[in-house]
Each structure stands twice: as structure tokens, then as C-alpha cells.
Amino acid sequence: MNPRLLSIEPSLIRALHAKRKPDSIDLGLGEPTLLPQQRFLEAATRWASEFGTKYTVNAGDAATREKIAAHYAYPGMSEARNVCLTTGSQEAVFITIKTMLDPATDELLVVEPAFPAYVKMAQLEGVPTRRVQMREEHLYRYDIDAVVAAIGPKTRLIAIGSPGNPTGRVLTRSDAQRLAKALGERPGPPVWVLHDEIYRELTYIDGPGYVAEFYPHTIVANSLSKSNALTGMRIGWVMAPVPAIDALVLTHSWVTATASAFGQRVAYEIFSEPGALTEQSQWYRKQREGVMSALDDSGLQYVEPDGAFYACVRLPNGGDSIAAAHTLVDHRGVVAIPGRIFGETLEGWLRLSWVAPLPAFREGLRRIADLTSS
């Protein structure tokens, strides 16, 4: 058996969810509670009645890729050939790490707090990782100087999520420009940036920054999972300049061959209807208002979400977030994700998703605030 597999720590998120009781308040959810826009599934079903659901080329249906590329219109990656449709953004990130790094010589730099999968995928591929911690005293705002200072001689890829999971922090336009400038000025082989934009349509601040607008060595991962409540459709994509995209498509061709042609058609329909990609964003904006009010009332210290649908709150006494999460699920009927798993800098904090109804969110906060020791 592959020994690297055994070296990866099992998912604590899944372990906590497995302990959930039917009446638990679930603030651990990583997916929308809205239903998807049914009309797009129906359109894809009608399309399949005429054309079936056949293999597409490995990168995916060209018309769908063209629409996606044109929608984002990033410099150097605005054509169909710059897009590869994937099984969710999970496969997009996986093939990026697998393709862009040589395990023998290269290293991945992860900007933490971060989605734990980046590090675990690197472990699966035998790629060494380095981590840079955004700081609690900055309430986890992105610190470009710290990111650049953390680049080592072997660093060839930086993984950064913005809007970020778990903090909801968003790179500003100035952050993206400064990162591009610093990386562009480095001598030697380029350091690539993987900008995970999966929460892009759920951004609540003005002037968010997209690294691909300023830096040519950028790979963008995204999907319809969060924007359109389609987590289970498994339609994501990776965008990159030529020739990086060709290498990504090659890896993808051996891993899964193609993304679902049915799901690709759903994507085609969504990108064909102006506004469909952001139709559900309004719900999140409104929900966030109630969330902010509940957070203010809770007395807990929190990170104001610039994007995504999470709020990080500090445990009343800080401390061991994993123990606190177990106490919460076992004895207080609340599922919350310990900050520690997203990076050591988030120890003492919990990640709460706020897609559950607001009264449940408020009650969950109350129970967390009641934890006098963790």
C-alpha cells in the first residue's frame, strides 16, 4: 500500500460530524442550505434527451469553457483553452499540486489559516509543505509581507484562498498587486500562485483583489458548489495560462478523464444567463446582516466575514479548540469546527458556518459563550 496515504491525519471535520446528534445545532456545515436553481438542471436534462451524456474532450466542452474564460477575462487566460473543467474545485486543486510541483525538488507554501486539504493533498503527493501564519492580532487579515518573507528557495507554488475558508478574509486589490509585484521581482524560476476563488461570488467588501489580474504565473480554482448551491454536482474548473493549462489537462485526463458532461451542461446554462451566477448572493448578504448582529450580541471576539459563509469566533478563554469542539458536540449539542485544524495560528478559535437559520446560529453562539473552560 502507498505509505504516504497512511501518513495523512484523518479528517477531524468528518469525525465531528459523525458525532452529531439529530437535535444538534450544526454550525460545521461547509455547504449552502439553499436549493440549486432547478431550471438549470431541467435544461440540462432536456439537452441530454437530445444529445445524451457523452464524453467531452478531456478539458471539457469547448463552448462551456469559452463562456467561463470570457466571464472572468483574466489576462493570459481568457480563452476556452485556458480552462479545464474538473470534478469540483477539489480535483482542480489536486491536479494543480500534482502537476506544478516536483516532489523531489519543490515545496508548497500554504497561507494559513487555510482549508486543510491543501496540505493533505501535498502529503499524498509527497510534496513538502511550508506554512505561513496570518496573525491573530491582525484578526487574520492577509499580510502580503509575511507571505513573501515565507517563500523559501524550494517554494514553487503558494496556495491562498480568498475569500478564505475558514476566516472569510479577502485579499484587497492592493494586496493582489503587492503580491504580484513582489513575486514578479524575484529572480530565478517563477513562484506560482494557486488562488482558490471558490467563495468568490460571496464577497461582501468593496475592491476585492484577484491575483490573476496582476500576476501571469497564477492558477485559479473555482466551482459552482458555493455560488449556486451545487456542491453535489461536482463541477469545478482550473484556469491557467498556456502551457501550464496543458499540463493540468494531461494530469486530469489520467485522474478522472473528464468532468460530468451533465454538470458541464448545467454550467453552460448558468454562464449563459446573465446574473445566474450571483442570483443567490443576495441571500448571503442578507443573512450576513443577521449574523453580524448575533455576533455583536454574543460578547465573543470574532472575525468579521469579508466573504464566504463562515465566522471565526474566539473561545471565551481561548485554549484548546479541538477539546472545545468535542465538548460542544458531546455535551452542548453544537457542531463547530476547531480552528487548530486550519493552522496553529487559529488555535483558541472556532469556525462557525452561518448557513443554518439565524435563531440556531444565535443559540449556538450562546452555548459557545457559556463555555467557561475548554
Place this chain on the structure above:
Amino acid sequence: MNPRLLSIEPSLIRALHAKRKPDSIDLGLGEPTLLPQQRFLEAATRWASEFGTKYTVNAGDAATREKIAAHYAYPGMSEARNVCLTTGSQEAVFITIKTMLDPATDELLVVEPAFPAYVKMAQLEGVPTRRVQMREEHLYRYDIDAVVAAIGPKTRLIAIGSPGNPTGRVLTRSDAQRLAKALGERPGPPVWVLHDEIYRELTYIDGPGYVAEFYPHTIVANSLSKSNALTGMRIGWVMAPVPAIDALVLTHSWVTATASAFGQRVAYEIFSEPGALTEQSQWYRKQREGVMSALDDSGLQYVEPDGAFYACVRLPNGGDSIAAAHTLVDHRGVVAIPGRIFGETLEGWLRLSWVAPLPAFREGLRRIADLTSS
């Protein structure tokens, strides 16, 4: 960049398809020409209108897995926990090679002629391969003695497709029993068998053999792609005994997280309706009768297909099958796949798929028979 990626030969099948002209006779197709059973897509769409398309657990929806496991009822893998739903059988095979073999110490044995992806996936994972050739003089019938004799000290997994792509050869029950007996009697760590059953529902001989019925160290890959004309739905699965299945699910969880929940629901519907899995098999049986008659009339030497939807034919003068395939697509308007890419033993042969209309198949055979030199 990952240097292993660059060491993999590009797909010649794709290169030949790219040269196809609008009026070419396409005998290169690797997918059904039937439409899928629309009622199952419609049922899944109705289901999504009520429940959305959310993440399932990594292995896939438990009710769907239970139906699949119960349908095949292989010893030691007949429960939901023995099944992991994947993005087509491509991901099923990929995670099997990635999970079951340690690139530092293990080796994959491929029974050729074989689907080229087995070797290419192993290359991508850095796993050494050994190949064993079924013989032209046996018309590529499975030769269990040859397979067992080819096992080396580092061989830990044998990949075998039955019904096979490209030859359509099928393991008999006696073959499966003899393989199980020989492997069971070997001292030392077990040699696993990956039985790729993707063409299982398209079997035309009596008494086909399934390795999993006789040998506990078997992993089965399958999908709905060929049986139900759902190549583009990307729903496959891998079945294995505990604890191998747990390791496979872990790899799958990092590669793609889950298979499409929509596609999983389509599978649930198909496995819920008796006969739905084999409803399209009748079309292939009937088509095969016409194919056999056309092959007899062609004067070409051929491998009678025991299963799948391919016929291998020998070039009139044998010889360089890759050059012949280029000649056919460039100058004779026929797409056919050179035998060489499936293993050196199939040099001098072509793989023809017979899902195209019979008159086109007959005309394609005529043009191939006309090749007096290749």
C-alpha cells in the same frame, strides 16, 4: 513541474480522433451511440428539486452503495461499506493504482492487450510496470498460466479487464478459479487483482468468470458508462474488501471528495429498477450478429468478441499498425485504433468499435481489407 507527467506518452487515440474528417467512418469510438434511458435523468432531476444536490459522504450515498453491493453480491464485498462511488471507472482505476502500490517497492502487472491507461496511470504515480502478453496464436484468449508465470517478486497488483478492451476477450469461470487458486497458493504478501469489469453487461458468452467470486484480494472497478450509455455522467465505483476499501475511500476523498450526487442518484434509480442495467444489452447482442457476418465477409482475420463492443482485425499484411491507422484516417476516411498501443502483442492489428451503423462498419472493413501495404 512534476517530471513524471512529462514522461507519459500522449494519447494516440486522441491524436487520431483529432485528424478525423466530418465524413470519416469512425470505428475508433470508445463509447455507446445509444441515448441513455432518459427516465432516470428525469427522476434524478425531480429528486434534486426536493433535496438539492448536496455533498454525499466521501464514499457516496449509502443507499446507492448498498444497492450496488447487493446487486453483485461478491463474497466479502457485498455491503454498502465495500463500495466507493467514483468519477467514472477512470477514477476507480486511478485510486486503486495510487492506493494499493508503494512506488518504492511495488510493481503493477498489466495483462496485455490492455486499455493503455493502466500503464500511464502507473507512470504518473511512479509505479514500475511489468507486462504480460496474451498471444496472437491464441487469438488473445486469456492464458492464466502465462499471467501467473509473469508475476515478479515485486508484483503486488495485476490489472486485468474482462470483457477486455481492446480484444473483447472474457475470462471464463475456470480461468477465474485457476487464477484464484494460483494466487491463493503463493507464499508471502498477497498479490491483488484489479478486475476491470466496465464491459460486464456486454458479455456474449456463457459462463464468464469474475475473479472476485473466488479470490478475496480482488478489487472490482465498474461504471454505468457502457451498460447505460452514460459515459458523460461519470459514475463509476470501486468495490473491495475491508480494509482495502477504507484506504481507497481515503485517496478518493483527497482526489475528488465525492462523485456527482446527481449521477449517484441516476445510479440509485437504475439499480432500483430490475433489468434497467441490462436493458440496452439486447441492442449490442443484435448488433454483434451483423458485425460477425460483416467480419466473415471481409476476409480479414479477426478476434470474435466475447464481450464489449470492439472487434480486433489483423491488417492484410500485418505490420505497423500505427502507420496503418494514420494512412486510414488521412487517406481512406476511416478512424481505427492501432493495436500496438494496447501492447506489443497486438502489433499488426487494429481495434474497431462496432457501435456505428452496420453499413459504415462494413464499408470500413472493406477499406481496411483494401490496404495492401501498411
